[in-house]
Each structure stands twice: as C-alpha cells, then as structure tokens.
Amino acid sequence: MGIENCLKVFRAEKDITQAELAEEVGVSRQTVNAIETGKYDPSLELALKIAEFFDAEVEEVFSLEDR
Amino acid sequence: MINRENMLPARMNALWFTYIALFLFALLPNWEVYLGTWEVFGYSLLTTMLVNLWSIYKDTPIMDERKQKVATEAMAWAFVVVSVLLVPMATTGAEIDANLVRDTASMGLWTWLLFFSVKNLLHKYGGGKRK
Numbered sequence: 001m002g003i004e005n006c007l008k009v010f011r012a013e014k015d016i017t018q019a020e021l022a023e024e025v026g027v028s029r030q031t032v033n034a035i036e037t038g039k040y041d042p043s044l045e046l047a048l049k050i051a052e053f054f055d056a057e058v059e060e061v062f063s064l065e066d067r
Numbered sequence: 068m069i070n071r072e073n074m075l076p077a078r079m080n081a082l083w084f085t086y087i088a089l090f091l092f093a094l095l096p097n098w099e100v101y102l103g104t105w106e107v108f109g110y111s112l113l114t115t116m117l118v119n120l121w122s123i124y125k126d127t128p129i130m131d132e133r134k135q136k137v138a139t140e141a142m143a144w145a146f147v148v149v150s151v152l153l154v155p156m157a158t159t160g161a162e163i164d165a166n167l168v169r170d171t172a173s174m175g176l177w178t179w180l181l182f183f184s185v186k187n188l189l190h191k192y193g194g195g196k197r198k
Contacts, residue, residue, distance in 0.1 A: 026072065027131040030190065039190055040133050 002065045003041045007032070010054045010061060025049040073128040074119050079135055082142055083118055086176065087111040093172035141182035145175040 011021060018032040025032075025046060034040035035050075042050065042062075051058040075083070088111040091102055102110070122129045130138065152171050161167065 023126055026127060027133070028127050030187075031131050031133040034133055034190055039193075040136075043132050046132060 002038065003062055004038070004065050005035060005062045007036045007050065007061060010056065014054065021050075021053070024053050068126075069123050070126070070128075071123055073122045073125060075115075075122060075128075075130055076135070079130055079138065080115050080119070082138055083115045084111045086179065087114045089172045089176055093169045093176060096169060137183055137186050141179045141186070144182045145179040148178040149175040 007021075011018070016024075018036070019029045022029045022032045026049070027046065031040065031042075035042050047058055047062055051061045054061060088107050091107045091110055095102065118129070149171055152174060155161075156163065156167065156171075
C-alpha cells in the first residue's frame with residue numbers, strides 16, 4: 001500500500017512553484033517533483049513540514065492509497 | 068548565507084569519506100597515481116569537509132532526504148556486489164593482493180555510481196508512478 005497526495009492542488013491554491021516549495025521545506029525541486037508524481041514517499045518530518053507550510057493537517061495533504 | 072541545517076548527516080559523511088577513499092585507492096592507479104594510506108584518508112576527509120561547506124552555503128542541501136535514500140540504496144547494492152565477488156575468490160583460493168582488492172573495490176564503486184545514476188534518470192525521465 002502506498003501514499004497518495006494532493007500536493008499539486010495545494011501548490012496551485014497557493015500559487016507557488018515546485019522550486020519555491022522545495023526551498024521553503026529544505027529539499028531539492030526534484031524531491032518535490034518526485035513526491036507529486038508518486039515516485040517518492042516523504043519522511044514524516046518532511047510531510048509535517050509540507051503540511052505546516054500549507055497550514056493544513058498532514059492527512060489533508062497525504063493519505064493512504066485505496067486498496 | 069550559511070545554512071547549518073544543510074550540513075550532511077553522519078551517515079552521508081561516512082558514505083562520502085568511504086567512497087572518495089575507495090576512488091583514490093582503486094581508480095587513481097589506472098592513471099599511475101598511487102597514494103599512501105594517510106594521503107588517501109587525508110584527501111577523503113578534506114573532500115568530505117568541502118562537500119559540507121558547499122552544502123551549507125546553498126539554499127537547499129546538496130543531498131536532501133531523497134538523494135540520501137538513493138545513495139544509501141546504492142551503497143547496499145555495491146556491498147552486495149562486492150560480497151558476491153568475494154565468494155568465488157575465497158572458494159577458488161585466489162591470492163588476495165592489492166590489485167585484486169582494487170578491482171573488487173572498483174566494481175563496488177561502479178555499481179554504486181550506476182545504481183545512483185539510473186535511479187535518478189528513471190525519476191527524471193521514467194513515466195508513470197512507481198507503484
């Protein structure tokens with residue numbers, strides 16, 4: 001079972017680029033892209049940082065994939 | 068601006084140190100450059116420190132968590148390859164000399180590099196989700 005996310009939606013609502021988000025949470029743009037495309041699951045710390053940046057709960061940004 | 072948070076964690080420093088040391092020991096002799104033990108360790112330590120300096124002066128770390136994960140996976144595969152190579156050496160009674168160690172270490176280094184490169188290329192150009 002993997003992890004889904006709606007990072008792209010949150011980014012669009014806040015009108016920021018992957019690079020800008022990456023700088024805010026302290027990772028590379030490639031990592032943000034990898035998270036959005038489902039190629040990489042972030043660590044708990046990074047997931048919390050991303051959720052905090054968007055002023056949202058972690059469960060609103062990330063969720064378990066439906067089986 | 069200095070970002071101390073961008074300093075590499077201990078595991079990544081150990082990885083950089085190890086692989087620079089292996090590179091200096093295993094690959095430089097191909098170009099007729101032979102370094103002594105303390106020279107290898109000294110240059111490896113210096114390179115690791117320079118990598119950290121480079122990272123703390125950047126806005127984002129040079130090895131963020133994803134790259135650290137890929138580097139660690141590559142290290143694991145390199146270890147597997149080297150271990151598998153050691154079995155025929157041990158069972159055939161091959162004489163372990165510096166050249167044999169160099170060649171084995173080279174294989175490990177190239178395995179690491181290939182894994183790291185292919186994984187990053189797949190991320191960049193590979194289509195669809197990994198799951």
